[in-house]
Amino acid sequence: MADVAVVEPKKEAIKFGKKERALLTDPLDDNNPITVQVLGICSALAVTTGMKNAAVMAVAVVFVCLFANVITSALRKSIPKQVRMIVQLVIIATLVTVVELVLKAYAFESYKQLSVFIGLIITNCIVMGRLEAFAMGNRPYESALDGLGNGIGYGIILLIVAFFREFFGKGEIFGVKIIGAAPEYMINTLESTWFGWYAGNNLMVLFPSAMFVIAVLIWAHRAWNPKLVDIS
């Protein structure tokens, strides 16, 4: 058996163990950027009027978070300490501009509706926070998992908030009518009787409702996950 080379697992080997899974799943629950860290609230209020916009925003943030983390992590040894924040900002801003240009070319309606909020991903504290707290001190692989986890953790909350706001505000999900006043082209058809009993709650379309929904979500999250309750 002497001729069988025993390959020792390298210390820095890429594996997907318990620690790595935690990187990915922690931000979804125990360390959620919105409901636990209360970051990224600004955009969570602004783009959650409809699920379509929330989905586009979530994908954009996942993209920016993932690649900003990987790029920063890959460059972490060569980024001069004196200007590291500026370098991080340039990386984020570049990625956001890429997202903006691509959306403008391939998803123009969403681009028009999200308008300024795409640009505001640059100032989304989640992205910058992960770069400074994680990517500057870890390898690209772990950083990728961390970025992905945080982006998805943000996106899930965004979609949940948008679901409640769109459903109760407009009676729609992803722009498809579920309840509420029958659309004009259906009047006098059999289908119209399915809808009429619910009138859209306009408050849910306005920004304050996002605060209520997020607050209730935080409450529900804490009630469900006892680890988050701070007994002091």
Add this chain to the structure above:
Amino acid sequence: MRSTSSVMGFVLVMTTVVSLLLAFLQNGLKSRHDANEALYSKKATLGAIADHLGLDYTKISDQQVEDIFANKIKQFVVKQDGNLVSKEDVAALGYKDGVATSVDMAKEHKKGDDKMLPLYVYTKDDGKKYYILYARGKGLWDEIWGCVALEDDFNTIAGVSFDHKAETPGLGAEIKDNKAWVKQFTGKKIYDGTTFKAVNVRKGGAKDPVYEVDGISGATITGDGVTAMLEDYLVDYEPYLKTLK
């Protein structure tokens, strides 16, 4: 700590790489951006006659917009003196194909009295004609613009659609988003006999049922901007429209 020159070197390389990357991307996608912008403004133009299109405007497809523009709309470029501008003259100013849809109104707006005005004539299936005029002015933060569709008496408004660059969402931006507010314009008149009156957006609620609409609470200046741009632009079309009567 790294030396200053090595930091400078890093920053220099980084900015060069980033700017090259973005420049290439911007250039590569430019034709798609332009096509999207053009389609968007065509769609906004149709918004003024949304009620007369015979289909659900909120669900209109890109293809339907192009079809309507190709088959049911005739476009002209006119001047304030009442003369039509020929295709060649419009194209000579650098506007593609010399058609009204490619006229850059942000640029023309600055020319004052010498500006070119796009005019779209939509013919409904039953032969009724609608004349879509353009207007542009200042809101609270930046420019606002819109289209006003007139019925064939050149007096009654058949519908409007407004857009803006940077008005406050929920306040000034309501001129675009609040469909009920926009709907108020339908049926208003812009002439009293032969005197030009336009439509006044009145703070505190419309007093006159024919020439005024309710203002938007919290958006007085944007409302005044709408009033001003309608006064400014609609009268410019008068000499040309008179020749059609």
